[in-house]
Amino acid sequence: MDGVPGLTQEPIQSGDSFRYEFDATPAGTYLYHSHVNLQLDRGLVGPLIIEEESPHVEYDEDITLFLDDFLPTEPNLDAGNGMGERPPYEGLLINGRVPDDPFTVDVEKGQRVRLRFINGSSATTYHIGIGGHQMTVTHADGQPVDPVAVDSFLLSMGERYDVIVEADTPGTWAIQAAALEDEEEVAQAVLQYADAEDSTAPEQPQFDGPTLEYEDLRSRDPLDVDGTPDRTFDLTLSGGMMMQPDTWTIDGQAYPDAEPLKIREGEHVRVKMTNHSMMIHPMHLHGHFFQVGDAVMDTVIVPPHMGQVTFDFVADDPGDWFFHCHNLYHLHSGMAREFHCV
Ligand SMILES: [Cu+2]
Structure with a gap:
């Protein structure tokens, strides 16, 4: 039920239907989307929330904030590619709303609100903060972590964080997601206290306090990946070069002309990635969570300019699994591979 066309299922043709059936486990904050061509950037994307039976944190409200970069025209690969370029987005949305007509989170003083941030964008990484409030991160990619207080965090494509906000500072505050590539470009929702005047312009976050680092995250349920891995892949992420601006590769190979990465069921697999390019790559593995330091996630940012990230996972589900930016x-210019687990 993983949905990758040609790999785990045939695409659903126009006029056809297909029923997805799966066990709703593990609980967490996810997104679902088309994996065909550039349909994700035409809006075929949405949140999927699997509620926990007994969350490790307490809260009064549970609100999903879904971020998307809104393209009013048909996407094409040339417009969204090359030397750090993004498609001509008309606006950045939270729950389908532009900053001038924002989605509002209504709170009363003393409440604790769980906010589930999901980045469903096609080409935008955000720097997220809330005016006048810290956030306590409780889940990374839907999986529980020891609560950690931060002023802001980065949220790249496909990533999710759940945070708790303590409503202890009455007023009208901006929940702001500034595009990392251009902090003038923002998505915005509003945190509105019941007794505050709504006519006030929301106060914005300063982004001057600590930003979450992956090292700050401690999974409540770490994977069994201690010790020496059974198999290690050392992968170079490259692309966007002057001569070939529209080609993005893993170890010099552009998907689909790329060899599968072969693994065996039960193995502890380690993947080291080095980013030789000038752009951020949020690398996502299908069908598994992986461990980075003490965090358990399914998507991880590999920073530009020789940034390095290593993740470990247990190959506990035989089959073909997509791994991609x-x-x-x-993704559609080649930055993808298949893991074949036999
Ligand atoms: Cu990328």
């Missing part, structure tokens, strides 16, 4: 334009 979650920037839609990088």
Whole structure:
């Protein structure tokens, strides 16, 4: 039921239907989307929330904030690619709303609100903060972590964080998601206290306090990946070069002309990635969570300019699994591989 066309299922043709059936486990904050061509950037994307039976944190409200970069025209690979370019987005949305007509989170002083941030964008990484409030991160990619207080965090394509906000500072505050590539470009929702005047312009976050680092995250349920891995892949992420601006590769190979990465069931697999390019790559593995340091996630940012990230996972589900950059334009310009687990 993983949905990758040609790999785990045939695409659903126009006029056809297909029923997805799966066990709703593990609980967490997810997104669902088309994996065909550039349909994700035409809006075929949405949140999927699997509620926990007994969350490790307490809260009064549970609100999903879904971020999307809104393209009013038909996407094409050339417009969204190359030397750090993004498609001509008309606006950045939270729950389908532009900053001038924002989605509002209504709170009363003393409440604790769980906010589930999901980045369903095709080509935008955000820097997220809330005016006048810290956030306590409780889940990374839907999986529980020891609560950690931060002023802001980065959220790249495909990533999710759940945070708790303590409503202890009455007023009208901006929940702001600034595009990392251009902090003038923002998505915005509003945190509105019941007794505050709604006519006030929301106060914005300063982004001057601590930003979450992956090292701050401690999974409540770490994977069994201690010790020496059974298999290691050392992968170079490249692309966007002057001569070939529309080609993005893993180890010099552009999907679909790329060899599968072969693994065996039960193995502890380690993947090291080095980013030789000038752009951020949110790398996503299908069908598994992986461990980075003490965090358990399914999508991880590999920073530009020789940034390095290593993740470990247990190959506990035989089959073919897609592994790719979650920037839609990088994915469709070759930055993908298949893991074949036998
Ligand atoms: Cu990428």
